[in-house]
Amino acid sequence: MAFPKIRMRRLRSSESMRRLVRETTLSVDDLVYPLFVREGKGIKKPIKSMTGCFHFSPDTIATEAAEVASLGIPAVLLFGLPGKKDETGSQAWVEDGVVQLAIGEIKKAVPQLLVITDICLCEYTSHGHCGVIKKSIRAQEQKSIVDNDATCELLAKVALSHAQAGADIVAPSDMMDGRVRYIREALEENGFHDVAIMSYAAKYASAFYGPFRGAAESTPVFGDRKTYQMDPANTNQAMAEIALDIEEGADIVMVKPALAYLDIIYRARQRFDCPIAAYNVSGEYMMVKNSASADLLDEKAAMLEILTAIKRAGADIIITYFAKEAAKQM
Numbered sequence: 200m201a202f203p204k205i206r207m208r209r210l211r212s213s214e215s216m217r218r219l220v221r222e223t224t225l226s227v228d229d230l231v232y233p234l235f236v237r238e239g240k241g242i243k244k245p246i247k248s249m250t251g252c253f254h255f256s257p258d259t260i261a262t263e264a265a266e267v268a269s270l271g272i273p274a275v276l277l278f279g280l281p282g283k284k285d286e287t288g289s290q291a292w293v294e295d296g297v298v299q300l301a302i303g304e305i306k307k308a309v310p311q312l313l314v315i316t317d318i319c320l321c322e323y324t325s326h327g328h329c330g331v332i333k334k335s336i337r338a339q340e341q342k343s344i345v346d347n348d349a350t351c352e353l354l355a356k357v358a359l360s361h362a363q364a365g366a367d368i369v370a371p372s373d374m375m376d377g378r379v380r381y382i383r384e385a386l387e388e389n390g391f392h393d394v395a396i397m398s399y400a401a402k403y404a405s406a407f408y409g410p411f412r413g414a415a416e417s418t419p420v421f422g423d424r425k426t427y428q429m430d431p432a433n434t435n436q437a438m439a440e441i442a443l444d445i446e447e448g449a450d451i452v453m454v455k456p457a458l459a460y461l462d463i464i465y466r467a468r469q470r471f472d473c474p475i476a477a478y479n480v481s482g483e484y485m486m487v488k489n490s491a492s493a494d495l496l497d498e499k500a501a502m503l504e505i506l507t508a509i510k511r512a513g514a515d516i517i518i519t520y521f522a523k524e525a526a527k528q529m
Contacts, residue, residue: 227525231315231476233518236278241259270526272526275314280415281322281323287353288320291353298316298361298364300364302366318369320353350375374402397453405482453475453478455480457517462512464514468512477514477516479518487505503528505521
């Protein structure tokens with residue numbers, strides 16, 4: 200007898216019925232909106248590489264944050280663009296740094312909004328890499344490499360400065376080995392026991408970061424980031440990276456990118472009990488925007504389908520440039 204077919208046909212019979220039996224529900228509570236803050240005053244400037252996104256200065260970002268909060272979105276993720284750069288990215292941890300100032304402005308305007316801060320040096324270094332550069336000690340190699348341990352020490356300084364400024368969550372995105380431990384120790388030693396760490400635990404060396412690098416002005420001057428970001432071909436390594444970050448003190452772990460790595464999100468959800476974040480990155484965002492502008496697809500439908508897929512794969516938190524648009528739809 201064909202009862203299962205009859206049952207499924209009945210459960211697909213109307214939108215109300217589909218809502219009643221829906222297995223995955225996307226909510227505004229799942230969303231985090233990324234924001235770019237740069238040095239200066241009175242700035243709200245469109246980002247050429249990312250439709251609908253802007254550079255803000257610390258004095259204008261509070262207005263944007265208030266709008267985000269009014270839509271019910273619980274958190275923003277801040278990226279900073281300093282006025283000057285150097286070899287070590289020293290503007291990343293100064294007390295009056297661009298992110299530190301932005302945190303204060305947001306917290307004064309909308310104290311209930313969670314502020315997450317990106318912890319990395321790529322926007323602050325003159326060479327565009329995520330850490331301190333040193334020469335390889337191998338005789339057969341004549342190249343510059345990232346000094347992992349020296350970078351971790353600086354990342355801990357950045358995280359501590361953000362916590363002192365009022366950040367709720369710090370999010371190391373550099374992919375240096377051991378940086379979560381360095382950051383956790385710095386926070387604990389200075390009394391910031393309630394500041395959470397959201398680690399970019401499985402961050403792949405992806406082609407989908409292109410628009411972001413234009414927005415963050417963080418394209419490497421030489422080489423690439425394949426020596427410290429993950430090979431897109433690897434899955435078991437992602438599970439090992441996530442496990443290590445949890446062991447070192449991460450409260451939330453992230454998979455980045457999201458759409459091209461739904462299998463990694465799913466595996467992480469099956470294996471780990473902590474909250475799983477996924478970053479719907481700039482290239483994924485702009486594929487939809489550009490396709491919609493060419494009348495190749497329905498932007499709203501594609502947006503919600505993608506975000507639902509990320510949630511269905513197992514993400515508890517979705518970082519997306521679609522957050523405001525999605526919130527309005529929900």
